[in-house]
Amino acid sequence: AQSVTQLDSQVPVFEEAPVELRCNYSSSVSVYLFWYVQYPNQGLQLLLKYLSGSTLVKGINGFEAEFNKSQTSFHLRKPSVHISDTAEYFCAVSDRENYGGSQGNLIFGKGTKLSVKP
Protein backbone atom coordinates (compact mmCIF):
# COMPACT_ATOMS: atom_id res chain seq x y z
CA ALA A 1 0.00 0.00 0.00
CA GLN A 2 1.10 3.51 -0.66
CA SER A 3 0.91 6.62 1.47
CA VAL A 4 1.75 10.26 0.87
CA THR A 5 2.83 12.74 3.52
CA GLN A 6 2.73 16.46 2.96
CA LEU A 7 4.77 17.85 5.77
CA ASP A 8 3.22 21.31 5.93
CA SER A 9 -0.50 21.89 6.14
CA GLN A 10 -0.14 25.64 5.60
CA VAL A 11 2.62 27.70 4.03
CA PRO A 12 2.36 31.50 4.16
CA VAL A 13 4.76 33.38 1.90
CA PHE A 14 5.18 36.90 0.55
CA GLU A 15 4.68 37.69 -3.11
CA GLU A 16 7.82 37.21 -5.27
CA ALA A 17 9.46 35.01 -2.62
CA PRO A 18 10.49 31.44 -3.43
CA VAL A 19 8.47 28.54 -2.07
CA GLU A 20 8.95 24.82 -1.54
CA LEU A 21 6.08 22.48 -0.70
CA ARG A 22 7.30 19.18 0.67
CA CYS A 23 6.02 15.73 -0.20
CA ASN A 24 7.26 12.32 0.89
CA TYR A 25 5.78 9.02 -0.15
CA SER A 26 5.93 5.43 1.00
CA SER A 27 5.36 2.51 -1.33
CA SER A 28 6.42 -1.10 -1.73
CA VAL A 29 6.10 -0.80 -5.51
CA SER A 30 7.23 1.67 -8.13
CA VAL A 31 5.00 4.69 -8.47
CA TYR A 32 4.20 7.63 -10.66
CA LEU A 33 4.16 10.99 -8.88
CA PHE A 34 1.88 13.97 -9.37
CA TRP A 35 1.18 17.45 -8.04
CA TYR A 36 -2.33 18.84 -8.36
CA VAL A 37 -3.60 22.33 -7.48
CA GLN A 38 -7.07 23.19 -6.23
CA TYR A 39 -8.19 26.80 -6.41
CA PRO A 40 -11.07 27.85 -4.13
CA ASN A 41 -14.37 26.28 -5.14
CA GLN A 42 -12.84 24.46 -8.08
CA GLY A 43 -11.76 20.96 -9.03
CA LEU A 44 -8.20 19.72 -9.16
CA GLN A 45 -5.84 20.62 -11.97
CA LEU A 46 -2.63 18.79 -12.79
CA LEU A 47 0.50 20.91 -12.24
CA LEU A 48 3.10 18.33 -13.21
CA LYS A 49 3.90 14.64 -13.14
CA TYR A 50 6.92 12.38 -12.94
CA LEU A 51 6.69 9.23 -15.01
CA SER A 52 10.31 8.45 -15.88
CA GLY A 53 13.50 10.05 -17.15
CA SER A 54 14.86 13.31 -15.80
CA THR A 55 14.19 13.67 -12.10
CA LEU A 56 13.55 17.41 -12.49
CA VAL A 57 10.07 17.95 -13.85
CA LYS A 58 8.70 21.27 -15.06
CA GLY A 59 5.01 22.01 -14.94
CA ILE A 60 2.55 24.78 -15.59
CA ASN A 61 2.60 28.24 -14.01
CA GLY A 62 6.36 28.14 -13.41
CA PHE A 63 6.31 25.24 -10.95
CA GLU A 64 8.84 22.43 -10.92
CA ALA A 65 9.44 19.35 -8.79
CA GLU A 66 12.35 17.02 -8.20
CA PHE A 67 11.99 13.29 -7.72
CA ASN A 68 14.46 11.88 -5.20
CA LYS A 69 14.23 8.11 -5.07
CA SER A 70 16.60 7.65 -2.15
CA GLN A 71 14.70 10.19 -0.04
CA THR A 72 11.32 9.06 -1.44
CA SER A 73 10.48 12.70 -1.93
CA PHE A 74 8.87 14.82 -4.63
CA HIS A 75 9.08 18.42 -3.44
CA LEU A 76 7.38 21.20 -5.40
CA ARG A 77 9.15 24.52 -5.94
CA LYS A 78 8.58 27.90 -7.49
CA PRO A 79 11.29 30.59 -7.55
CA SER A 80 8.89 33.53 -7.31
CA VAL A 81 5.24 33.23 -6.31
CA HIS A 82 2.30 35.44 -7.23
CA ILE A 83 -0.89 36.26 -5.41
CA SER A 84 -2.69 34.07 -7.95
CA ASP A 85 -0.77 31.01 -6.69
CA THR A 86 -2.83 31.07 -3.50
CA ALA A 87 -4.47 27.64 -3.51
CA GLU A 88 -4.27 24.17 -2.01
CA TYR A 89 -1.66 21.83 -3.45
CA PHE A 90 -1.89 18.06 -3.39
CA CYS A 91 0.85 15.53 -3.92
CA ALA A 92 -0.32 12.13 -5.22
CA VAL A 93 1.02 8.76 -6.32
CA SER A 94 -0.30 5.91 -8.43
CA ASP A 95 0.99 2.41 -9.09
CA ARG A 96 3.22 1.88 -12.10
CA GLU A 97 2.21 -1.71 -12.56
CA ASN A 98 -1.38 -1.84 -11.29
CA TYR A 99 -0.45 -4.06 -8.38
CA GLY A 100 -3.04 -5.28 -5.91
CA GLY A 101 -6.02 -4.45 -8.01
CA SER A 102 -5.35 -0.77 -8.32
CA GLN A 103 -5.95 0.60 -11.78
CA GLY A 104 -4.27 3.93 -11.80
CA ASN A 105 -6.22 5.41 -8.93
CA LEU A 106 -4.49 8.25 -7.11
CA ILE A 107 -3.44 8.23 -3.46
CA PHE A 108 -3.35 11.81 -2.19
CA GLY A 109 -1.58 13.59 0.60
CA LYS A 110 -3.58 15.79 2.98
CA GLY A 111 -2.76 18.93 1.02
CA THR A 112 -0.78 22.12 1.66
CA LYS A 113 -2.53 25.47 1.66
CA LEU A 114 -0.28 28.07 0.08
CA SER A 115 -1.15 31.62 1.04
CA VAL A 116 0.66 34.34 -0.86
CA LYS A 117 0.60 37.75 0.82
CA PRO A 118 1.30 41.09 -0.88
Place this chain on the structure above:
Amino acid sequence: DSGVTQTPKHLITATGQRVTLRCSPRSGDLSVYWYQQSLDQGLQFLIQYYNGEERAKGNILERFSAQQFPDLHSELNLSSLELGDSALYFCASSLGLAGAHEQFFGPGTRLTVL
Protein backbone atom coordinates in the same frame (compact mmCIF):
# COMPACT_ATOMS: atom_id res chain seq x y z
CA ASP B 1 -12.49 23.72 -18.09
CA SER B 2 -11.37 20.08 -17.76
CA GLY B 3 -14.13 18.71 -19.99
CA VAL B 4 -15.54 16.63 -17.13
CA THR B 5 -19.00 17.67 -16.00
CA GLN B 6 -20.70 16.87 -12.72
CA THR B 7 -24.26 17.48 -11.64
CA PRO B 8 -25.61 18.77 -9.42
CA LYS B 9 -23.11 21.31 -8.06
CA HIS B 10 -24.73 21.37 -4.65
CA LEU B 11 -27.00 18.93 -2.90
CA ILE B 12 -28.61 19.38 0.50
CA THR B 13 -30.50 16.48 1.97
CA ALA B 14 -31.46 14.85 5.25
CA THR B 15 -30.05 11.87 7.09
CA GLY B 16 -31.40 8.55 5.89
CA GLN B 17 -32.04 9.79 2.37
CA ARG B 18 -30.58 8.56 -0.93
CA VAL B 19 -28.96 10.72 -3.61
CA THR B 20 -27.43 10.20 -7.03
CA LEU B 21 -24.44 12.13 -8.33
CA ARG B 22 -23.78 12.20 -12.04
CA CYS B 23 -20.56 12.51 -14.00
CA SER B 24 -19.86 12.85 -17.72
CA PRO B 25 -16.23 12.13 -18.63
CA ARG B 26 -14.16 13.93 -21.26
CA SER B 27 -14.86 12.86 -24.79
CA GLY B 28 -12.81 9.73 -25.53
CA ASP B 29 -11.97 8.88 -21.92
CA LEU B 30 -12.95 5.36 -20.88
CA SER B 31 -11.96 5.45 -17.20
CA VAL B 32 -14.01 7.19 -14.55
CA TYR B 33 -12.83 7.58 -10.96
CA TRP B 34 -14.81 8.80 -7.96
CA TYR B 35 -13.10 10.56 -5.05
CA GLN B 36 -14.43 11.97 -1.79
CA GLN B 37 -12.90 15.08 -0.22
CA SER B 38 -13.72 15.76 3.43
CA LEU B 39 -12.07 17.86 6.10
CA ASP B 40 -11.11 14.92 8.29
CA GLN B 41 -10.23 12.28 5.67
CA GLY B 42 -8.84 14.45 2.90
CA LEU B 43 -9.09 13.20 -0.69
CA GLN B 44 -9.89 9.51 -0.87
CA PHE B 45 -10.39 7.22 -3.83
CA LEU B 46 -13.77 5.51 -3.82
CA ILE B 47 -14.22 3.47 -6.98
CA GLN B 48 -13.16 3.22 -10.61
CA TYR B 49 -14.91 2.09 -13.78
CA TYR B 50 -13.41 1.36 -17.15
CA ASN B 51 -15.60 1.04 -20.22
CA GLY B 52 -18.59 0.00 -18.16
CA GLU B 53 -16.87 -2.41 -15.80
CA GLU B 54 -15.85 -1.89 -12.19
CA ARG B 55 -12.05 -2.13 -12.01
CA ALA B 56 -10.95 -0.97 -8.58
CA LYS B 57 -12.43 -0.18 -5.20
CA GLY B 58 -11.02 2.04 -2.53
CA ASN B 59 -12.53 3.23 0.72
CA ILE B 60 -16.10 3.02 -0.46
CA LEU B 61 -18.82 2.28 2.07
CA GLU B 62 -21.32 -0.51 1.41
CA ARG B 63 -24.07 2.14 1.44
CA PHE B 64 -22.44 3.64 -1.65
CA SER B 65 -22.55 2.19 -5.14
CA ALA B 66 -21.72 3.32 -8.64
CA GLN B 67 -22.13 2.33 -12.24
CA GLN B 68 -20.93 3.38 -15.66
CA PHE B 69 -23.40 3.36 -18.50
CA PRO B 70 -22.88 2.46 -22.19
CA ASP B 71 -22.49 6.16 -23.07
CA LEU B 72 -19.68 6.18 -20.44
CA HIS B 73 -21.31 8.59 -18.03
CA SER B 74 -21.22 7.42 -14.43
CA GLU B 75 -23.45 7.74 -11.41
CA LEU B 76 -22.54 7.48 -7.74
CA ASN B 77 -25.40 6.45 -5.50
CA LEU B 78 -25.26 7.25 -1.81
CA SER B 79 -27.93 5.78 0.45
CA SER B 80 -28.91 5.84 4.12
CA LEU B 81 -27.01 9.08 4.35
CA GLU B 82 -25.30 10.09 7.56
CA LEU B 83 -23.97 13.45 8.72
CA GLY B 84 -20.45 12.20 8.10
CA ASP B 85 -21.16 11.71 4.41
CA SER B 86 -21.15 15.48 3.94
CA ALA B 87 -18.24 16.11 1.60
CA LEU B 88 -17.16 17.20 -1.84
CA TYR B 89 -17.42 14.35 -4.33
CA PHE B 90 -15.19 14.52 -7.39
CA CYS B 91 -15.31 12.57 -10.56
CA ALA B 92 -12.21 12.25 -12.73
CA SER B 93 -11.71 10.69 -16.11
CA SER B 94 -8.69 9.39 -17.99
CA LEU B 95 -7.98 7.76 -21.29
CA GLY B 96 -7.14 4.31 -19.91
CA LEU B 97 -6.23 2.27 -16.89
CA ALA B 98 -2.56 3.02 -16.53
CA GLY B 99 -1.44 5.22 -13.71
CA ALA B 100 0.54 7.30 -16.18
CA HIS B 101 -2.61 8.64 -17.80
CA GLU B 102 -3.54 12.09 -16.57
CA GLN B 103 -6.79 12.25 -14.65
CA PHE B 104 -9.00 15.23 -15.41
CA PHE B 105 -11.20 16.30 -12.54
CA GLY B 106 -14.69 17.70 -12.64
CA PRO B 107 -15.76 20.68 -10.51
CA GLY B 108 -17.28 18.39 -7.86
CA THR B 109 -20.63 17.99 -6.15
CA ARG B 110 -20.87 19.40 -2.65
CA LEU B 111 -23.14 17.19 -0.56
CA THR B 112 -24.52 18.51 2.71
CA VAL B 113 -26.40 16.07 4.93
CA LEU B 114 -28.50 17.74 7.63
